Amino acid sequence: MIEVQGVRAGYGDGPDILNGINLVADAGKIVTILGPNGCGKSTLLKCIAGFVRPRAGDVRMSGTAVTNLKAHEKVRSHGVGFVPQTDNVFSSMSVTENIMLGARFVARAEREQRFEALLTQYPALAAKRNRKASALSGGERQLLSLARALIAKPRILLLDEPSAGLSPRMMHEVFEAISEIRAREGICILMVEQNAFEALHISDTAYVLSLGDVAMQGRASDLLADPAMRSLYLGGDAPH
Amino acid sequence: MFDFLIHVLIMCCLYSMLALSLNLQVGFGGLMNFGQIALFGCGAYGAALAYKYDLGFASGILIAVGLSAFVSWAFAGIGRNLQSDYWGIATLALAEVVRIIVTNEGWLTGGAQGISGIKPLLPELSGRSQQLGNLAICGAVLLVALLACMRLTRSRYGLGLKLMREEPQLAQSVGYDIMSLKRGCMIFSGFIAAAAGFIFAHYITFVGPDQMFSSETFLIWAMIVIGGLGNHFGAVFGAFLLQFIFAFIPFVKDMLGLPTEFVAAMRLVLIGGGLIGFILWRRTGLFPEKVGGRADG
Numbered sequence A: 001m002i003e004v005q006g007v008r009a010g011y012g013d014g015p016d017i018l019n020g021i022n023l024v025a026d027a028g029k030i031v032t033i034l035g036p037n038g039c040g041k042s043t044l045l046k047c048i049a050g051f052v053r054p055r056a057g058d059v060r061m062s063g064t065a066v067t068n069l070k071a072h073e074k075v076r077s078h079g080v081g082f083v084p085q086t087d088n089v090f091s092s093m094s095v096t097e098n099i100m101l102g103a104r105f106v107a108r109a110e111r112e113q114r115f116e117a118l119l120t121q122y123p124a125l126a127a128k129r130n131r132k133a134s135a136l137s138g139g140e141r142q143l144l145s146l147a148r149a150l151i152a153k154p155r156i157l158l159l160d161e162p163s164a165g166l167s168p169r170m171m172h173e174v175f176e177a178i179s180e181i182r183a184r185e186g187i188c189i190l191m192v193e194q195n196a197f198e199a200l201h202i203s204d205t206a207y208v209l210s211l212g213d214v215a216m217q218g219r220a221s222d223l224l225a226d227p228a229m230r231s232l233y234l235g236g237d238a239p240h
Numbered sequence B: 001m002f003d004f005l006i007h008v009l010i011m012c013c014l015y016s017m018l019a020l021s022l023n024l025q026v027g028f029g030g031l032m033n034f035g036q037i038a039l040f041g042c043g044a045y046g047a048a049l050a051y052k053y054d055l056g057f058a059s060g061i062l063i064a065v066g067l068s069a070f071v072s073w074a075f076a077g078i079g080r081n082l083q084s085d086y087w088g089i090a091t092l093a094l095a096e097v098v099r100i101i102v103t104n105e106g107w108l109t110g111g112a113q114g115i116s117g118i119k120p121l122l123p124e125l126s127g128r129s130q131q132l133g134n135l136a137i138c139g140a141v142l143l144v145a146l147l148a149c150m151r152l153t154r155s156r157y158g159l160g161l162k163l164m165r166e167e168p169q170l171a172q173s174v175g176y177d178i179m180s181l182k183r184g185c186m187i188f189s190g191f192i193a194a195a196a197g198f199i200f201a202h203y204i205t206f207v208g209p210d211q212m213f214s215s216e217t218f219l220i221w222a223m224i225v226i227g228g229l230g231n232h233f234g235a236v237f238g239a240f241l242l243q244f245i246f247a248f249i250p251f252v253k254d255m256l257g258l259p260t261e262f263v264a265a266m267r268l269v270l271i272g273g274g275l276i277g278f279i280l281w282r283r284t285g286l287f288p289e290k291v292g293g294r295a296d297g
């Protein structure tokens, strides 16, 4: 579904932040990108989404080269849904308006139906459907941003640290929502995460970045059991 | 006194157009343009060049439209990846470049002397009736501009502008093309500013580079900040308020027996003080933005 080949990227005239990344993510799978702060996880996601143009290498979606397409073009042509790390809702608009903004390219009849279905799935949002997004908690904003991406029926979902800053309870809820999406919609989910342990539990495969290179990759279950991985990123002996 | 009042009202209408145009960029699109006066200059020189080369009124409009479209397009395009504050500085620089070109290309633009003797809008009238005719034209054009702005900001396109202002990256994620929004906003508002410049040139019958100093841009900024960013009526009100205050400063000076420099100094104090005061104590201006928009677009 998504293939990244030898992607190099950076900002402005600055140095390369990504030094030739290779990555594959298939439909119906959750692929997680792990790694320490500042190693280029968000940059990689922005390259795939189309906000940052790779300096070299290729990005393909469903077999088509999309390396130089802009973000808004990928939304329509390849069904990309992107949930950024910060600033992921329109704060002056209501919950309903935020979700409906995602439905710009969905047929009118289907819109309402999907909207109601999403509210049933996320009762936290249903209760606050007429509130402004600025009045939501961090976790509710994540759900709102997720709902806004989902109403568009994406084929590819890109999530940047969906659990950042959430309480453990809310974090579970968000991760649960994500694995439910895979089960229900069978779409390709690529997410960046800091909470490696919890993220690996719902993922199929994972990539660990380090200073712009892929340092480790493999099946999520293998990485969970990997002693090197345990000591480096999972904080020694993991809970559970 | 009556003639003076008409003159003030005409200037109010022209500045209202400039304020409406800037408010569309800043208040709705979040485009921090500090080069607004260059767009005014496009309209003014459209009129002046058509007069100088004897091309007629209609060609003047065409030149004004062409120049303003080109300059707006350049504004939208410069540093397309710059953040909004840096983009603002670039627009200021670009407006200065336009003014310097106009000053130095004397063979075309009349240089620092400018171009004078431009025909009035209603040459067959004279005296007071001509002034009233001018006011009627200005009022009508302002009304059209106001209605066009209101219509635009209520449309899907207007919603796109607001989304771009709030969260540009997120706006792209829901499928808006930021570059085309930016370009469209600049070109549309450029036409309104150019219309003000075009009418101004025919009204004053003189155009020169001194009318394009950046201090004029800051005056327009003060109008929209005081009136209320993101509110069309606020922009018009701010323009009327400042123009009326400026018009009556000379009378205050005479009444209090103050020196002539008082007038110019007071203008600057009012612009600077007004900007700072409202930014510090009343961000929303006198007329706050009406929030909430249609989100089904």
Ligand SMILES: Nc1ncnc2c1ncn2[C@@H]1O[C@H](COP(=O)(O)OP(=O)(O)O)[C@@H](O)[C@H]1O
Binding pocket: A011, A014, A017, A035, A036, A037, A038, A039, A040, A041, A042, A043, A044
């Ligand atoms: N907009 C930007 N302009 C310049 N440098 C940036 C920008 N965004 C991120 N960077 C730099 O790129 C590097 C990687 O950042 P990022 O991809 O956000 O890391 P991560 O998401 O893994 O924490 C960092 O050194 C950061 O300072």
Ligand SMILES: [Mg+2]
Binding pocket: A041, A042, A043, A085, A160, A161
């Ligand atoms: Mg990040």
